[in-house]
Every structure is written in structure tokens, then in C-alpha cells.
Amino acid sequence: MKKGHFSKAGFILASAGSAVGLGNIWKFPYIAGDNGGGAFVLVYLLTVAFVGIPLLAAEIALGNMTQREPVSAFEHVAPSGKKQWRFAGFSFLGSFTLLTFYSVVIGWLYYYIYLTLFHLPTSIAEAEAAFMGLVTGDAITQIFFHALAMLTVALVVAGGIQKGIERINTFMMPALILIILVMFFYALSFDTFGKAVSFMFDPDFSKLTAYGVLVAVGHAFFTLSIGMAAIMTYASFSGKQTKVLSSSLWITGIDTAIALLAGLMMFTFMYNFGMDPQKGAGLVFISMPAVFYQMGAVGNVFAVLFFVALTFAGLTSAISILEPTVAHLEERRKISRTKAVWGSAAIIYLIGFFALLSQVKGFGFLSVGEKSLFDAIDLLSSSIMLPLGGLTLALFLGWVVDRHNLERFLEGHGFTKVIFNVWFFAIRFVAPVAITTIMLYSLFFGSL
Numbered sequence: 132m133k134k135g136h137f138s139k140a141g142f143i144l145a146s147a148g149s150a151v152g153l154g155n156i157w158k159f160p161y162i163a164g165d166n167g168g169g170a171f172v173l174v175y176l177l178t179v180a181f182v183g184i185p186l187l188a189a190e191i192a193l194g195n196m197t198q199r200e201p202v203s204a205f206e207h208v209a210p211s212g213k214k215q216w217r218f219a220g221f222s223f224l225g226s227f228t229l230l231t232f233y234s235v236v237i238g239w240l241y242y243y244i245y246l247t248l249f250h251l252p253t254s255i256a257e258a259e260a261a262f263m264g265l266v267t268g269d270a271i272t273q274i275f276f277h278a279l280a281m282l283t284v285a286l287v288v289a290g291g292i293q294k295g296i297e298r299i300n301t302f303m304m305p306a307l308i309l310i311i312l313v314m315f316f317y318a319l320s321f322d323t324f325g326k327a328v329s330f331m332f333d334p335d336f337s338k339l340t341a342y343g344v345l346v347a348v349g350h351a352f353f354t355l356s357i358g359m360a361a362i363m364t365y366a367s368f369s370g371k372q373t374k375v376l377s378s379s380l381w382i383t384g385i386d387t388a389i390a391l392l393a394g395l396m397m398f399t400f401m402y403n404f405g406m407d408p409q410k411g412a413g414l415v416f417i418s419m420p421a422v423f424y425q426m427g428a429v430g431n432v433f434a435v436l437f438f439v440a441l442t443f444a445g446l447t448s449a450i451s452i453l454e455p456t457v458a459h460l461e462e463r464r465k466i467s468r469t470k471a472v473w474g475s476a477a478i479i480y481l482i483g484f485f486a487l488l489s490q491v492k493g494f495g496f497l498s499v500g501e502k503s504l505f506d507a508i509d510l511l512s513s514s515i516m517l518p519l520g521g522l523t524l525a526l527f528l529g530w531v532v533d534r535h536n537l538e539r540f541l542e543g544h545g546f547t548k549v550i551f552n553v554w555f556f557a558i559r560f561v562a563p564v565a566i567t568t569i570m571l572y573s574l575f576f577g578s579l
């Protein structure tokens with residue numbers, strides 16, 4: 132089948148765009164803060180290295196090897212008699228589910244660019260009132276910006292792999308990296324930088340709970356876009372020049388660097404202005420705007436740049452989250468790309484619409500058990516579908532596919548014998564055990 136292809140750098144950039152997302156700048160700093168810093172970061176980094184990279188390499192391998200959308204990719208390499216493994220390809224539904232609320236958060240970011248352009252909250256109390264007012268009180272604003280967010284994502288994906296996805300990543304990723312670097316270097320000039328470094332890198336294991344470990348492991352998967360067939364789908368559009376090992380390392384390197392730089396920068400600023408990093412999910416939307424206000428004129432510029440960077444990070448991920456569904460509909464169900472994009476975007480928008488409403492006062496009935504629809508969808512996609520996708524992928528390559536075929540393929544992709552053995556061990560044993568543990572834990576003890 133003839134498919135449009137990413138260039139070699141385009142594939143790495145787009146996949147790094149997928150990996151670097153709201154997870155890196157919004158979630159990572161606050162979960163690191165909530166879970167005591169250093170020891171948490173260490174567990175996260177170890178998981179990224181020993182489980183994350185092998186799984187990422189597995190996704191890229193499967194996509195690149197088959198050049199097919201997820202369901203057909205599994206079907207293609209499954210040995211005869213085991214073709215039912217194609218169902219593992221339905222992990223792309225995790226992406227579909229994730230996008231319903233991911234796009235709502237991008238809508239908030241759009242609004243925050245607009246907001247910070249004109250006015251910064253003068254105190255934490257004001258910042259908190261503004262954010263809570265938006266999320267729990269202002270359905271109309273959210274609906275409007277959510278629509279803009281979904282529209283942007285759909286337009287880019289409708290543009291296709293090269294003219295849509297590669298092109299936007301070639302612009303947004305360097306811009307995002309530049310903004311984070313500028314802010315990071317500014318943070319270097321603050322005395323509190325050292326305090327931020329020791330908070331993030333001095334491991335104090337007395338502060339780390341079992342729950343914290345599981346959050347770190349779960350986040351390592353999420354941040355690398357594993358288990359939802361996102362990078363696997365991108366890889367199906369990568370060519371012969373793309374090498375599995377070097378691509379995996381580049382993507383992980385960029386993703387980890389951005390998370391650490393953003394975390395250090397934000398903690399430095401927060402310490403400097405006397406704020407507590409243990410602020411939870413409101414860190415980006417509540418603490419940071421108040422911090423920027425205190426910085427004076429520079430803060431005004433930084434605030435806008437910061438939300439632009441976050442928006443770019445979110446958009447380049449959201450695009451990779453929509454593409455698997457579109458690729459499936461287009462290649463496997465033979466629906467035109469245009470129809471696939473707008474049809475799925477419309478359904479995702481609608482579900483997101485109810486998710487957003489579920490947090491607004493008066494719409495509490497939009498709930499699943501104790502949780503708002505918004506939180507329930509988050510739990511379903513990040514704590515159930517994502518680990519399931521990662522688990523089936525690992526079991527499939529580790530136990531079902533012919534080992535020698537895999538080895539032969541990966542030999543051409545930078546895997547020496549030793550690297551292959553280490554990788555295979557991680558895929559066969561380490562990943563399934565790690566994932567099963569976090570799944571059981573989150574099912575029995577609630578959301579991660």
C-alpha cells in the first residue's frame with residue numbers, strides 16, 4: 132500500500148511532539164511536587180529507561196515493519212492461527228478516549244493565552260478564583276475554546292502526514308523548545324535554582340510511598356505516548372531511513388529533557404516567590420500565573436510565552452492522538468481521510484463537551500459513580516486503556532511473534548545482539564510485570 136511518508140527528521144520531531152505534551156509541563160511537575168520530589172523523579176527516570184524505551188522501540192518497530200494502521204499491523208505479524216491478536220490493535224481506542232478530555236485542557240490553554248495577554252491575577256487567591264470560575268462556572272467560554280482546539284487538531288490531521296502533521300511539528304516543536312530554554316536560562320539566574328535542583332534530584336526515599344512509585348511508573352508510560360498506538364501509527368508512515376533504536380533514544384531524550392527543564396524552571400520561580408510546589412493540579416493554571424505577575428514586565432511576556440509553549444505541546448500530542456483513529460478508518464474501513472477526520476473529531480468533541488460540562492456546577496449528574504465524567508474518562512484512558520495497550524503489545528512481541536524474525540528486523544535498526552537480548556527481556560518480563568502491577572493497583576485503589 133502506498134502511503135505518504137514522514138522524512139527521517141520529521142518522524143522524530145512528530146513523535147517527540149507526541150511525547151512532549153501536557154503530561155510533561157502540566158502533570159510532571161505537580162506529581163513530582165505531590166510525591167516529594169527526588170525519589171519520585173528517580174523512579175520515573177528508571178522506568179523511562181528500562182521499560183519506557185523498550186516499549187517505545189516496540190511500537191516504532193511494529194509500525195515501521197508493517198507500514199499498516201494498528202489493527203492490520205498486529206494482524207500482519209501475528210503467526211497464522213493467532214490472527215485474533217489483531218484485537219490488540221484496538222488500543223488505538225485509548226487515544227480516541229484520551230482526546231475527548233485532552234482537547235478540553237487545550238481549550239483552557241487557548242483561553243489562558245488570551246487571558247494572560249491582557250491581565251495577570253495579582254494573587255494566588257485571584258488566580259484560583261479565575262481558574263475555578265472557568266472550570267466550574269463558565270461553560271460557554273470552555274465550549275467555545277474547546278471547539279477551537281478540536282478544530283485546530285482536525286485541520287492539521289486533515290492536512291495529511293507531510294503537509295499537515297510534519298509541517299506543524301517542524302514549526303511548533305522548535306518554538307516550544309526555544310521558549311522552555313529561554314525561561315530555563317532565566318531561571319538559572321535566580322538563587323532558588325539550587326533549591327529546585329535539590330528538590331528534584333536529591334532522593335529522599337522517606338517521602339516516597341508505594342502509591343508514588345505507581346504514579347511515577349504510570350507517568351513514564353503516559354509521557355512517552357505508549358500503549359495507545361499513537362507512535363506506532365506515526366511509525367507506520369516512517370520510511371526505510373528511520374532506525375528504531377536511534378529514533379527511540381531521540382524521542383525519549385527530548386521528552387525527558389523538556390520535562391526536567393520545565394520542572395526545574397517552574398520550581399525555581401515558585402520558590403523565589405515564596406510558593407509551595409505541593410500545589411497539585413492547579414500548579415500551571417493557578418500558581419504560575421500568580422508567579423508571573425510578581426515578576427513584573429518580564430512576567431507579562433513570559434506568561435503568554437509559557438501558555439503558548441504549553442499549547443504547542445498539547446496540540447502536537449493531540450494530533451498524534453487523533454491520527455490512529457483516522458488511519459484505522461481510512462486504511463482498514465476505506466473511509467476517505469476527510470470524512471474520517473471530521474467524523475471522529477465531531478464525536479470526540481461531543482464526548483468532550485459532556486466531560487467539560489460534568490465539572491460545571493449544576494451538571495453533577497454527569498457522573499460515573501463518585502467521579503465526574505471528566506475524571507472517569509481520564510481514569511479509563513490513562514489508567515485502564517493505556518496500560519492494557521502497553522501490556523498486549525509487550526506480550527505480543529515477547530511471547531507470540533517469532534523471536535528470530537524480530538531479531539533479524541531489529542538488527543538492521545541498530546540492535547546488536549546484547550541490545551536485542553536486553554530489549555527482549557524487558558518486553559517479555561519487565562514490562563508485563565510492571566504494567567500488571569500498576570493496573571491492579573489502580574483498579575483496586577482508585578485512579579493514579
Ligand code: PHE
Binds near residue numbers: 153
Ligand atoms: N505523551 C503525551 C503527554 O505527555 C500524552 C499522550 C499519551 C499522547 C498517549 C499520545 C498517546 O501529554
